[in-house]
Amino acid sequence: MYEGVVQGLIDELGRLPGVGPKSAQRIAFHILAADPDDVHRLATALTEVKEKIRFCTVCGNVAEAEQCQICRDPRRDPAIVCVVEESKDVVAIERTREFRGRYHVLGGAISPIEGIGPDELRVKELMTRIADGTITELIIATDPNLEGEATATYLARLVQPMGLRVTRLASGLPVGGDLEYADEVTLGRAFEGRRQLDV
Structure with a gap:
């Protein structure tokens, strides 16, 4: 245990995903030893991301404007939508440079254990997008785990009567x-x- 603000910083860093107690301590002491300008830039970046970043009104991806840059891009095919769990999944798919459609970010996956059902995800927003008749193919790119499979199955059954082509990543x-x-x-x-x- 350290004094006051140092322990407070370690505790807050330890609340971040993937950061255990030892990592939190190392990061805290790195910050203490860092140049004050570097620490100020980090603090400014943290504050700005909370003030300026919102979620795209169309797909749910992170954005600085009302719509993300992918939804604003006229070169993207609006007829093909790739459904992902989180915004970080969009980044992973974009790195492949294989997909030229648009996205829909659910904000998670169905997980009864954690109390997350379809109503806690952006499923209604997806159904609204499908209802306008522009989308012809839905690519379901949820994680290949129990929750991701449950979400994929749920979505496939939900949109099946609409006559869309529904595919799943191999x-x-x-x-x-x-x-x-x-x-x-x-x-x-x-x-x-x-x-x-x-x-």
């Missing part, structure tokens, strides 16, 4: 992985998603 073995270390679910998905090898 999942299976990672490149560079060894078969002996793959779990049964991953290996099973790899078999389901196999494709013909053209040589």
